Amino acid sequence: MGSHGQSAGERLQFLHFIEQELKSKINETFQADPERQLFFGHSLGGLFGLYALFTKPEAFQSYMISSPSIWWNDQCILELEPEFIAGLKHADISIF
Template sequence: MFGHSAGGMFAAYALFQRPGAFDKMIIGSPYLQGVRGAVFTAEADHATRAKDLDVTLFLGAGDREVDEYFLAISGIVSSMARFSETLRLREYPSLKLETRIFTGEDHYTVVPRIVSEGIRHLWAEEAAGLLSSWPEPQK
């Protein structure tokens, strides 16, 4: 699953409302503070009833998103960092999480980089064996 901006909020929410529906997700520049922080509430509820989150997840945003007033007050970058940190602190055994902030990118120009790097991260093992130009999976 892929979601960007409000679509990223939806993807993150779906992660906890329907755990297991997707085993690989790319979430870009998500508006996680939307709907009164529903994603953080859903994650906290998930943590009380489940001790694992079996998903490979790639989170990404552009560093210049903090320069755009509306995006800055919406907390795009800061809430994504909080989300990533929260997931890491839960220590979900099956969670494979990669979080990246892309230098020189804003909310709109970052999308192709999120998709490209996300695909490389999510399918690194499969791709390394098929396409010699893909990097070896990080261990």
């Protein structure tokens, strides 16, 4: 399996941007409920959704992931799955 470091398209920085900048801008602009945030992603967006779910499940309260590109980068996303599954009993999220 591949590495989930720098070759993974800077996904850690993108998740940080979403949490630190984008969410606050959305909350300033719209009457959004920060306690009811849904992530939706398809294909490579779905792959990023799996990354967010596996590494920081509390980033969103619900995840809707459609046809994630698990094949990308030698299926390296699957390296993160066991730890996520082990901690799932403590998470308060919805996965669709």
